[in-house]
Amino acid sequence: xxxxxxxxxxQADLLPALHRMQAQLGHIPEHAIAELARTYxxxxxxxxxxxxxYHDFRRTPPGRRRLQVCCAESCQAMGADAxxxxxxxxxxIAMGETSADGGVTxxxxxxxxxxxxxxAVMLDGRVHGRVDAGRLDALLAEGGEA
Amino acid sequence: MNVRVFVPRDSGAASVGAERVCRAIENEAARRGxxxxxxxxxxxxLYWLEPLVEVEVAGQRIAYGPVAPGDVPGLFDxxxxxxxxxxxxxxxxxxxPYLKKQTRLSFARMGRGDPLSFDDYRAGGGLEGLQRALQLxxxxxxxxxxxxxxxxxxxxxxxxxxxxxxxxxxxGGQKYIVCNADEGDSGTFSDRMLMEGDPYCLIEGxxxxxxxxxxxxxxxxxxxxxxxxxxxxxxxxxxxxxEGLLGDDLLGSGKxxxxxxxxxxxxxxxxxxxxxxxxxxxxxxxVRAKPPxxxxxxxxxxxxxxxxxxxxxxxxxxxxxxGTAYQAHGVNRSRxxxxxxxxxxxxxxxxxxxxxxxxxxxxLYDYGGGAASGRPLRAVQVGGPLGAFVPxxxxxxxxxxxxxxxxxxxxxxxxxVAFDDTVDMxxxxxxxxxFCAVESCGKCTPxxxxxxxxxxxxxxxxxxxxxxxxxxxxxxxxxxxxxxxxLCAMGGxxxxxxxxxxxxxxxxxxxxxxREEKAA
Numbered sequence: 210x211x212x213x214x215x216x217x218x219x220q221a222d223l224l225p226a227l228h229r230m231q232a233q234l235g236h237i238p239e240h241a242i243a244e245l246a247r248t249y250x251x252x253x254x255x256x257x258x259x260x261x262x263y264h265d266f267r268r269t270p271p272g273r274r275r276l277q278v279c280c281a282e283s284c285q286a287m288g289a290d291a292x293x294x295x296x297x298x299x300x301x302i303a304m305g306e307t308s309a310d311g312g313v314t315x316x317x318x319x320x321x322x323x324x325x326x327x328x329a330v331m332l333d334g335r336v337h338g339r340v341d342a343g344r345l346d347a348l349l350a351e352g353g354e355a
Numbered sequence: 356m357n358v359r360v361f362v363p364r365d366s367g368a369a370s371v372g373a374e375r376v377c378r379a380i381e382n383e384a385a386r387r388g389x390x391x392x393x394x395x396x397x398x399x400x401l402y403w404l405e406p407l408v409e410v411e412v413a414g415q416r417i418a419y420g421p422v423a424p425g426d427v428p429g430l431f432d433x434x435x436x437x438x439x440x441x442x443x444x445x446x447x448x449x450x451x452p453y454l455k456k457q458t459r460l461s462f463a464r465m466g467r468g469d470p471l472s473f474d475d476y477r478a479g480g481g482l483e484g485l486q487r488a489l490q491l492x493x494x495x496x497x498x499x500x501x502x503x504x505x506x507x508x509x510x511x512x513x514x515x516x517x518x519x520x521x522x523x524x525x526x527g528g529q530k531y532i533v534c535n536a537d538e539g540d541s542g543t544f545s546d547r548m549l550m551e552g553d554p555y556c557l558i559e560g561x562x563x564x565x566x567x568x569x570x571x572x573x574x575x576x577x578x579x580x581x582x583x584x585x586x587x588x589x590x591x592x593x594x595x596x597x598e599g600l601l602g603d604d605l606l607g608s609g610k611x612x613x614x615x616x617x618x619x620x621x622x623x624x625x626x627x628x629x630x631x632x633x634x635x636x637x638x639x640x641x642v643r644a645k646p647p648x649x650x651x652x653x654x655x656x657x658x659x660x661x662x663x664x665x666x667x668x669x670x671x672x673x674x675x676x677x678g679t680a681y682q683a684h685g686v687n688r689s690r691x692x693x694x695x696x697x698x699x700x701x702x703x704x705x706x707x708x709x710x711x712x713x714x715x716x717x718x719l720y721d722y723g724g725g726a727a728s729g730r731p732l733r734a735v736q737v738g739g740p741l742g743a744f745v746p747x748x749x750x751x752x753x754x755x756x757x758x759x760x761x762x763x764x765x766x767x768x769x770x771x772v773a774f775d776d777t778v779d780m781x782x783x784x785x786x787x788x789x790f791c792a793v794e795s796c797g798k799c800t801p802x803x804x805x806x807x808x809x810x811x812x813x814x815x816x817x818x819x820x821x822x823x824x825x826x827x828x829x830x831x832x833x834x835x836x837x838x839x840x841x842l843c844a845m846g847g848x849x850x851x852x853x854x855x856x857x858x859x860x861x862x863x864x865x866x867x868x869x870r871e872e873k874a875a
Contacts (some may be wrong), residue, residue: 265621281790
């Protein structure tokens with residue numbers, strides 16, 4: 210959050226607002242764009258541009274669970290490619306997609322900062338280390354999905 | 356008095372079960388009617404031993420690890436509350452050679468106490484740096500940093516004092532301290548550890564920076580991939596205000612500094628300082644051309660210090676102990692220590708704070724214990740996804756900014772990712788170009804288009820490599836264009852991993868094996 214100061218333009222609160230909206234709704238809906246543009250004193254194109262630039266923001270509802278598989282170098286060195294392939298095969302979707310029943314959104318992450326416990330995944334905001342195919346299946350099963 | 360048992364709350368420790376171990380300890384103690392106080396400390400950084408549980412016995416910390424929930428009843432049976440023998444017994448924590456051999460300055464308190472306990476912070480030497488800074492003039496604070504030889508720990512290695520002096524001399528008016536906590540490089544986690552394990556240290560460093568340059572407002576730009584660090588920092592800021600480490604009356608001095616947490620949104624390029632500033636301003640993270648320098652026209656067009664977490668986290672120690680004491684560590688123009696991060700395929704992964712000049716071989720074998728797979732190490736990537744691959748023949752290279760630059764590599768943020776001999780270096784080169792294509796901000800053509808062309812070229816080489824008659828002329832030419840023509844390190848350094856892979860492992864690309872003269 211920004212301090213209350215005349216030096217800080219309204220636009221500077223756009224990213225925090227997008228984060229708040231996405232935390233509540235799971236995505237940034239179409240009807241919110243015009244309102245965001247008015248509130249933060251930018252054009253609708255600029256709002257779309259910001260949403261499109263950052264990997265975190267999405268325009269469509271996500272699955273009930275979010276699985277991020279780290280595909281960066283340290284995890285690659287410890288078998289992330291096989292883990293990512295397993296996740297895609299098990300869920301029957303590619304990276305960036307949501308399973309047909311809306312259960313899980315699968316994403317590639319580029320570093321979860323858990324490189325000393327590679328390979329790592331993040332499931333619903335919790336990071337898990339030293340993950341293999343069996344452990345990933347167990348994690349998904351724990352939540353009752355997939 | 357109850358026995359104190361320490362279970363790290365660090366997200367890396369949690370990722371391998373520390374939370375479940377913590378619950379198991381509490382349940383087992385209750386079942387046996389034993390009174391224990393569980394303290395959630397930071398991680399010591401010995402990740403191969405995580406979850407590493409410590410028991411305080413007669414004032415000494417005795418370590419057991421790695422502990423699984425199922426081990427807990429056996430540990431009680433073995434009398435671990437009295438330091439009893441057990442297969443997971445590691446002896447006194449700070450006598451474990453991996454930790455004992457290190458030179459922990461910036462990470463001196465790491466893992467000892469509860470990261471949010473202000474009493475623990477004070478008892479561990481916290482606030483000494485700020486107390487000293489409050490007695491110095493801004494120019495004298497900068498002079499102390501100058502004497503320390505501190506250089507930017509985020510990767511660029513720019514002398515911190517020069518940056519601070521530029522902002523100090525930029526006249527009056529509003530200025531900002533921005534902490535770059537967008538630690539996106541694979542193989543790096545020291546920023547995360549410091550924020551989760553010793554948050555007041557970072558806050559104190561930012562406050563001192565503010566006093567040094569005349570800035571009363573700070574922003575901490577934290578990547579969204581670190582939700583645990585966010586929670587700890589949010590709490591730490593509230594407590595720091597209450598304790599006078601932040602606010603309108605810093606430790607009763609009448610001086611002020613306020614700190615704002617700002618969440619990134621998953622863009623790697625926002626680790627580049629001008630892209631990061633655009634992001635705080637609510638814009639796409641497009642890299643700005645320099646000049647103007649952020650030191651003169653930074654956040655909202657005003658003079659701004661942008662420093663990495665470890666740079667700022669090193670400042671309290673330097674002020675408390677003096678620049679000369681810090682400068683006494685290290686080699687050549689690389690002074691002090693760096694918290695190196697051992698990652699990837701190593702037996703003993705973790706955080707190793709050591710003076711500059713330590714060799715890769717010492718880090719990889721003396722600390723790291725060689726490959727976790729038991730196979731020979733073939734390559735290590737130093738300094739994140741934009742860092743060069745270093746072949747086994749060069750493992751005696753000392754970690755020194757200039758020595759690495761001379762070898763066509765970079766120390767970067769001190770992340771070291773090891774690969775065993777099963778690694779396919781042509782695929783790693785393709786990955787480097789792919790990563791650049793995914794993460795490029797798109798402002799300059801060499802990076803935006805060059806990375807896509809790089810992926811295409813490498814795909815063609817990968818498809819044709821069995822014939823062993825590939826030609827790398829075009830790829831090298833492309834890399835040269837990216838090196839020379841890109842606006843920032845994203846496109847400008849992506850050629851480092853690509854060219855180093857090409858130069859050291861040509862056989863992986865379907866090229867003639869390396870000639871002897873190149874190996875020298």
